[in-house]
Amino acid sequence: MLVVMKAHATEEEVRAVCQKIESMGYRAHALPGAERTAIGITGNKGVVEPGSLDEMSGVQELIRVSKPYKLVSRDIKPDNTVIRFKGTDATIGGKGLAIMAGPCSIESHEQAFAVAERVSQAGAQFFRGGAYKPRTSPYSFQGLGEEGLRIMADVRDRFGLRIITEAIDNESMDLVEKYADIIQIGARNMQNYSLLKRAGKAKIPVMVKRGMSATLEEFLMAAEYVMSEGNYQVLLCERGIRTFADHTRNTLDLSVVPAVQRLSHLPIVVDPSQGTGKRNKVTPLSRAAIAVGADGLIIEVHHQPDKALSDGAQSIFPDQFDELMTQVQQIGAVVGRTVSGIGAHVSGSNLAAVGSEAHPV
Ligand code: PEP
Ligand code: MN
Secondary structure, three states: EEEEOOOOOOHHHHHHHHHHHHHHOOOOEEEEOOOOOEEEEEEOOOOOOOOOOOHHEEEEEEOOOOOOOOOOOOOOOOOOOOOOOOOOOEEEEEOOEEEEEEEEEEEOOHHHHHEEEHHHHHOEEEEEHHHOOOOOOOOOOOOOOOOHHHHHHHHHHHEEEEEEOOOHHHHHHHHHHHHHHHHEEEEOOOOOHHHHHHHHHHOOOOEEEEEOOHHHHHHEEEEEEEEEEEEOOOOEEEOOOOOOOOOOOEEEEOOOHHHHHEOOOOOOOHHHHHHHHOHHHHHHHHHHHHOOOOOOOEOOOOOOOHOOOOHHHOOOOOHHHHHHHHHHHHHHOOOOOOOOOOOOOOOOOHHHHHHHOOOOO
């Protein structure tokens, strides 16, 4: 059930309706939109008994939501969700494309800084990197843990990049929430419901990556889990699915981007690195992702990919990332998007202190 408030409903009217819903034993989720606020009702075992809700002041109408996902749906919020970050002009889901780049794993201070310097100069506003790695083999590098998070926090201080990193369980989630700006839920955990609920209690945005065999509905339901706990700052990430094709590591399903955008107000970014597993395919698929309308990219970049402790074969070189950013800016312009990070370093951010030439774009 959805309570649609009138366009000019006051905050008090919204609050009163929320209180009424909670007093009926349900949970109220007020999602303000450009035109009006809608309040989602969850926590019901069966059909919601509307009681006198539709007679309350400021209420426009009550709508039954038949889809299994409710809070992620455009029914509750017709306009796109834009995630903002204090103290920066970086957004996810707005006109500006969100470009996240960095190594697969944080390996050392030196490695993280070498990559961060280059990607921030090229215009990325978000730095990716794993401190906790969900590896297929227990004998593979598992990440530096909290030490890796500390290095990422240093990267933020030095380069002004927002930090995105994966939490693999409740314990790492506590630490990731403490150090990072965005919590990443990995493909292997997309249906780890207790982890999704924990992410729903976090105070920072959450990126949910699509599971390797997840349908569109299962993907949206994972985001619904996070939102149902009260965290509405959620973005989705297409990172490739398992198919019979063996020329790439995964099959990057770019058609899911417009499919998600039709049903949901949440931003969706694309990960062509896990999506292809091959360095030579990252740039072409990144271009395609922007053309198809993705809200951003998350890309693995390494200054010495041959020495990378994970995913070196799909990590692009910083020079390739520079060129990709130029192309992203050009293709973005065609679909009405900008790259706000480009040029930011020239106009006196703390990067001036780094002392190296800005890449010309
Ligand atoms: C990653 O981003 O390095 C990663 C492990 O991603 P995924 O969960 O999509 O495999
Ligand atoms: Mn990786």
